[in-house]
Amino acid sequence: AAGVIQSPRHLIKEKRETATLKCYPIPRHDTVYWYQQGPGQDPQFLISFYEKMQSDKGSIPDRFSAQQFSDYHSELNMSSLELGDSALYFCASSRGLGQEKLFFGSGTQLSVL
């Protein structure tokens, strides 16, 4: 069965650089969520989209932005990267908004040097 695809798997950036993370949800899933997980931490909700519109916003820094495109894939754009942005970034998708279970991708490991 198709799963949530994230790219790249690993990304190394310098401070103040920009990064773009991509997420391709499971087919027919219309909702995408972005989470940030630091080492030994629980996933922290950043932002979500339903039917290409932002549906909820969590602890996403102003330096980050995201969008969901017409094919339902989503991109997380990160600018002016800081050392503290180093983390595992998960994308998850679901069908419908609200009560649905989340299917997570394998994540993008971002290292900011």
Next chain:
Amino acid sequence: GQQVMQIPQYQHVQEGEDFTTYCNSSTTLSNIQWYKQRPGGHPVFLIQLVKSGEVKKQKRLTFQFGEAKKNSSLHITATQTTDVGTYFCAGKGEKLTFGTGTRLTIIP
């Protein structure tokens, strides 16, 4: 805002012993979900509980949702090495909030 806490943070058990993690929300939940994250992996959905007092079982795993819909527990009977990982609850209030997780390690 909504907070979801889990205890314990870490649990080390001998293989074959039982394990329980508890999840407590600061607000009443419409549902609670449980996820398992293996070391180096991503969270994988285990189950969703919706009704007050609901109990669900999956083989050696028993999930319970409290009567007040503010707490939940996951109990594993006779742990095996394959149970290693971090167990997260995720409570659905205004938004889906992940708990702090319980990291389970098994001593063979």
